[in-house]
Amino acid sequence: MNCENFNDRLPEYLDETLSTTEQAAAREHVQKCGACQQAVARQEALAKSIRLSFNRETQGLSLSAETRQNILNALKQPSLQPTSWERLRACCAVLWLKPVRVGLVLLCLLLLISGSRFHRQRAERSTLPATAQAASDIYVIDVPIETEMHFYRRQNNRVVDAVVTGVSVIDASFSGNLSPATSLKRHIH
Amino acid sequence: MAEIPSCSAQKAADSFDVQEFIDSHGDRLLRSAYLLCGNATEAQDLVQETLIQAIKSWRGFRGESAPYTWLHGILLNLCRRYHRKQKRLVYDEDVVLKETFQVDQARDMDQDFCAARLTKAMQELSREHREVILLRFYENMKIEEIARQTGVSSGTVKSRLHYAMRGLEQLIPREMNLFASDGTHPIGTP
Numbered sequence: 001m002n003c004e005n006f007n008d009r010l011p012e013y014l015d016e017t018l019s020t021t022e023q024a025a026a027r028e029h030v031q032k033c034g035a036c037q038q039a040v041a042r043q044e045a046l047a048k049s050i051r052l053s054f055n056r057e058t059q060g061l062s063l064s065a066e067t068r069q070n071i072l073n074a075l076k077q078p079s080l081q082p083t084s085w086e087r088l089r090a091c092c093a094v095l096w097l098k099p100v101r102v103g104l105v106l107l108c109l110l111l112l113i114s115g116s117r118f119h120r121q122r123a124e125r126s127t128l129p130a131t132a133q134a135a136s137d138i139y140v141i142d143v144p145i146e147t148e149m150h151f152y153r154r155q156n157n158r159v160v161d162a163v164v165t166g167v168s169v170i171d172a173s174f175s176g177n178l179s180p181a182t183s184l185k186r187h188i189h
Numbered sequence: 190m191a192e193i194p195s196c197s198a199q200k201a202a203d204s205f206d207v208q209e210f211i212d213s214h215g216d217r218l219l220r221s222a223y224l225l226c227g228n229a230t231e232a233q234d235l236v237q238e239t240l241i242q243a244i245k246s247w248r249g250f251r252g253e254s255a256p257y258t259w260l261h262g263i264l265l266n267l268c269r270r271y272h273r274k275q276k277r278l279v280y281d282e283d284v285v286l287k288e289t290f291q292v293d294q295a296r297d298m299d300q301d302f303c304a305a306r307l308t309k310a311m312q313e314l315s316r317e318h319r320e321v322i323l324l325r326f327y328e329n330m331k332i333e334e335i336a337r338q339t340g341v342s343s344g345t346v347k348s349r350l351h352y353a354m355r356g357l358e359q360l361i362p363r364e365m366n367l368f369a370s371d372g373t374h375p376i377g378t379p
């Protein structure tokens with residue numbers, strides 16, 4: 001191994017993730033080469049100093065009581081209790097990354113969504129006023145790729161949630177009189 | 190105490206204590222968020238959203254990585270969005286920083302000041318470079334772990350790390366001697 005090769009592999013050498021042969025060759029080179037010994041020492045010193053600075057800068061930070069309470073409150077909200085849709089989505093997350101199954105899963109999901117929506121609408125239409133019906137429904141809306149992971153906020157009792165990556169699905173719960181699409185757009189953009 | 194029910198036999202044991210989950214990951218996540226976004230208040234908000242999102246989707250956690258690594262992935266995604274929104278503001282802040290630094294140059298560069306300057310310099314890096322520095326030096330991840338976490342190849346991670354370090358060298362003045370406190374090399378001096 002020469003200096004150029006060694007420098008290319010320096011991060012993995014420090015990580016000890018090179019193959020056994022390469023790790024041995026790298027060790028052998030650095031034992032004989034002053035310049036590469038210096039490169040290793042410099043990398044380690046840089047890493048140590050940056051770590052030190054980061055730790056020094058953040059050591060006083062801890063999660064505030066308010067933030068903790070906000071989290072607990074958010075989890076207590078009825079709208080945040082796991083719905084059947086969320087359960088399904090969470091279970092299906094296991095399958096998302098297996099390309100062969102994605103098509104199948106997507107198809108099943110679509111069937112289930114349309115099935116459950118139809119079912120829910122039938123069940124609710126007779127008993128609930130229009131706004132309440134909209135508030136309790138689940139909406140699946142296409143959004144641009146750049147919003148594949150959504151930063152959402154809770155404002156009053158309106159909650160917008162999106163967890164799914166890669167596939168543009170939003171699961172949102174609303175209460176209030178705005179039409180769901182309007183308030184949802186307001187949160188995304 | 191809120192408990193999260195589970196959806197499969199394999200995960201039957203995972204109905205967990207939310208308070209304990211927050212206790213074990215909250216502070217560490219907050220510090221990471223602060224280094225990523227450079228603002229303590231926003232860091233609280235980002236971690237709040239991260240934890241809410243994580244606890245809600247806990248059943249989707251596959252246990253292929255440590256829970257903290259999974260959490261950190263959610264945080265990275267939220268920060269990416271935050272930074273898209275804040276870009277303009279961050280650039281404005283840069284100008285102010287550079288100006289005040291000229292004035293401060295003569296002052297004694299103690300470790301706290303250097304630490305603060307490095308954190309500010311992080312905000313001046315591109316999002317990709319900031320992430321790689323954080324994951325490498327604060328989260329102590331190996332190159333291949335960073336590659337998994339950011340969804341790029343190991344080669345790309347190494348290249349980003351290289352340029353990110355060069356970026357920091359340019360942003361932090363040599364006379365600041367960031368690393369002299371260790372008796373080692375000032376940044377920018379081989």
Ligand SMILES: [Zn+2]
Nearest residue numbers: 002003033036
């Ligand atoms: Zn050499």
